[in-house]
Amino acid sequence: MIQRMWQAPVIAALAILAGGSEADGQARAVVIRNATLVPVTAPRIERGTIILRNGRIEALGMNVAVPSDATIVDGTGLFVYPGLIDAGTNLGLTEIGSVPGGEDTREIGDFNPQNVVLTAVNPHSELIPVTRVDGVTTAITSAEGGLVSGAAALIDLVGWTPAEMAVVPRAAMVVNFPSAGPQGFGGFGGGGQQRSAADRREAMNRQVRQLYQFFEDARAYADVHARTTGLKADHKFEALIPFVRGELPVIVDAASADQIRGAIAFADSLKLKIIIRGARDGWQVADTLAARKIPVIVGPLTQAPGNDEPYDLVYANPGVLAGAGVQLAFQSSDASNSRTLPYHAALATAYGLNPDEALRAVTINPARMFGVADKYGSLEVGKVANVFVATGDPLDVRTHVRHVYIRGESIPFTDRHTMLYEKFRARPKKP
Amino acid sequence: MRVFLQTTLAAFASISVAAQAPTPPAQPANTGPLGLPIPPAGTLVAITNATILTASHGTIERGTILIRDGKIAAVGADVQIPPGAKIIDGNGKYVTPGIIDAHSHSAAEAINEGTESITAQVRIEDVLRQDGTSLYRQLAGGTTTLNILHGSANTIGGQNAVVKLRYGLPVDSMLFAGAPPGIKFALGENVRQTTRPSPTRYPRTRMGVEDVLRDAFTRAREYQAEWKKYDVAKAAFDKAKQRGAVAPIPPNRDLQLDALVEVLEGKRLVHCHSYRADEILMMLRVAKDFGFRVATFQHVLEGYKVADELAAAGSGGSTFADNWAYKLEAWDAIPHNAALMAERGVVVSINSDSDERARRLYQEAAKAMKYGGASEETALRMITLNAAMQLGIDKRVGSIDVGKDADLAIFNGHPFAPASRVEMTLIDGRVFFDRATAPTLEWLIQRMKGRPRVTSEDAQ
Secondary structure (H helix, E strand, O other), X not given: OHHHHOOXXXXXXXXXXXXXXXXXXXXXXXXXXXXXXOOOOOOOEEEEEEEEEOOEEEEEEOOOOOOOOOEEEEOOOOEEEXXXXXXXXXXXXXXOOOOHHHOOOEOOOOEOOOOEHHHHOOOOOOHHHHHHOOOEEEEEEOOEOOOEEEEEEEEEOOOOOHHHHEEEEEEEEEEEOOOOOOOOOOOOOOOOOOOOHHHHHHHHHHHHHHHHHHHHHHHHHHHHHHHOOOOOOOHHHHHHHHHHOOOOOEEEEEOOHHHHHHXXXXXXXXXXXXXXXXXXXHHHHHHHHXXXXXXXXXXXXXXXXXXXXXXXXXXXXXXXXXXXXXXXXXXOOOOOOHHHHHHHHHHHHHOOOOHHHHHHOOOHHHHHHOOOOOOOOOOOOOOXXXXXXXXXXXXXXXXXXXXXXXXXXXXXXXXXXXXXXXXXXXXXXXX | OHHHHHHHHHOOOHHHHHHHOOOOXXXXXXXXXXXXXXXXXXXXEEEEEEEEEOOOOOEEEEEEEEEEOXXXXXXXXXXXXXXXXXXXXXOOOEEEEOEEEEEEOOOEOOOOOOOOOEOOOOEHHHHEOOOOOHHHHHHOOOEEEEEEOOXXXXXXXXXXXXXXXXXXXXXXXXXXXXOOOEEEEEOOHHHHOOOOOOOOOOOOOHHHHHHHHHHHHHHHHHXXXXXXXXXXXXXXXXXXXXXXXXXXXXXXXXXXXXXXXHHHOOOOEEEEEEOOHHHHHHHHHHHHHHOOOEEEEEEOOOHHHHHHHHHHHOOEEEEOOOOOOOOHHHOOOOOOHHHHHHHOOXXXXXXXXXXXXXXXXXXXXXXXXXXXXXXXXXXXXXXXHHHHHHHOOOOOOOOOOOOOEOOEEEEOOOOOOOOOOEEEEEEOOEEEEEOOOOXXXXXXXXXXXXOOOOOHHHHO
16 A cells, blocks of 8 residues: 555545535636736736636636626736745644644654655644635645655645645655754753764764665665565655655755755765755855756745854845746745745845746745646646735735635635634723 | 855854954954944934835825934925935935834843742843844844843843944943833743743742742832831931931842832833733733833733733733744734734834844734734834833834934835835944945855955945
8 A cells, every 4th residue: 555655646636626516516616807817927917807616727818708607706906826835834733833742743763754744734723724814825744853754745725634635645755964063952941962063074974874875775675676576565665766766856955055065966876856945055056056957945034144144145045046047936934824935935035036036936836846837836727726816916914815715615714813803803892 | 165165254254253252353443343334423414315104203205314413303305405414315215213123132141040030130231242243134124222131931030221233332332321221021831931841940830920929029019118218217317417326227238129129119111021811911910019010011922812901001012923823822822913902002012032033023013914904104113113112212212203313224115015125224323234335145146256346336
């Protein structure tokens, strides 16, 4: 069972794409009229109409016939965008940060490729409704820790079960590239040990060797497996087969220039299809990344630069990468604040990233990175109807999102926050 | 490549070295850390033709701000510019009051004397330092004033320091002269040490926190009474000047209770870290019973639940824009908190509590518009005038009005717009941050390619 799971990274979502369908099997269409459509992959359409039906975008344009059975949404003065994609979060794996009982983000051990994040995604997390009403409809949710953290899932933020949420159940393997950076944390109540630079470097080298060895063993396993039958199954290596064959991407979390260069060498040696994530020092390696066509997921941008670095380094980094021609996406690297994804991109636009590129970096680019650009990331006929309607630019904090559709399903604007807000806003004033 | 890069980066490293060294490194007379020039004082400056967001009386299009001796001398659309004024061309730019961060831990060597639950005697002022480039980066986000508080390890953590980010000047000259003194209180999980595997310190519960507070203020009252009694006796003794009379003996000086007596007498502002509504109400009761006002509740994530009580007590709320769910007591935090508290009459500010977030408070303030529908000026006040009111410095800073300190941030666009950034930050009319001459990433990349810097001044 395990061994063939990877062969079906087919869009699980298709199974429930008929969401919202009526008894006769023909779903009622949603028509957003007279809005500015921002397809992302094509020029914007003023006073346009877009039709969503059966979970898909059925039509869009300036002159589109409106079906008689449709629910009409007046888009006058509003803008329609494809749903935003957070390329790095642990939504569904965590609820309240400080409560260990709700944490499924981090497994014991260094090598856990067999772990399937989707298994632990809680579709009913209170964090999900809060996220999607701000336009984030889709996310790469991943575990962290160790050297190989497990298979990240691409999920839509809708569905009754994890399987229903899945767009690609195992979208990418997550690898933390070893670092010689300071280990241990000596903050308030902490007291973690500090190690010497030499010790740290030695530990890093050992981890890098282990990482290579593990992937080489997995490759050998895959090769033998392809030629032989009756081989005793190793579920860790089994899980890595599509990744060592370069069929599915490996997300390599790498912040420093050394880690990024190390990750590229690792990918070269093992012929992996990698995506660099984090890439805080990406600007130093931008030309190489561009030349090698290695996509980069940046973020979070809410980090301070090092003491000896330019003040705007973190903000300006994405612009330098994109300017060099690197395919760029953003991650929030957060669960409760995954909704702030567009504001990471906004900070980058203040320091050199082209605003159109910033929008692509939260829509079509991540869709391309995870192999779903034929169904996600832009407003195009036939694509999955992940769409939101807003009062303006989603990168602008002042913009309000008015409607969200995921797989064509209208998303309610009630969540933990709005319920508490409404409840206490209605608290009677004392006489 | 690596060596070259390290050499280049070393140019930025001077400050961290300088902060440690016993004697200041040899530097040209008029430069501060990062090799940046220390701006001269007292210059006549005019910012012309800018969109001015005053935070007190609306927006002035194509306006001018005239600065004389560090103060705002004139502001408006028709301001005469005296000869000799240094002109800052504000065409296409937006000017806001310098941003005031009502909750910071920057520039302090240590912030938690975490041994006892009441440590009212310790002072941030004693551990103030120019901590590396962090202060500079906050300036680069338009922030000009910080309320530096102790951490939240203790029920009463210690005495604050309000500073202006006069980066590059000696540490003592950062202190905001005339700002009322304050003190940090804390409630909830941090004080109770819930994240520690085996906490041993009292209090362990919210009940204990109340007890610790009442006990401290009871002792402070008694101490205050002893001193009053002594003062009366001493005055009588001085007046009588009787030969052979024995002078009264003063009570033992207690630095912890001195600070709490100042609270009782309304001379020291209480800034109280808090999350849950119940503990906020507890603090309000204790303050009422002992006859003082809590100036601000900090974080105050459930402030929206008890906004009427906060407003009635005259307590401000200083909160995050949208942090939540990071611990149990932040589970009912909602991003609408700021706007809803403001709607019910609370003076609200948005703070950073973070060196990183302090660089982009203008974006955080805009979230009050998104969540809860605050107006643009209300949102702007949350990082300027309201914060100044909470700290008792609103006669000096917080808005662009004649007579106030010329603490200003100049943006390349509307501060709430996505692609906006700070171009220049002034304190007392002195330019402490100027992106045109700042060490930016772009500049570093050009240097690595061996290209000289072209500034906007060169281009003119």
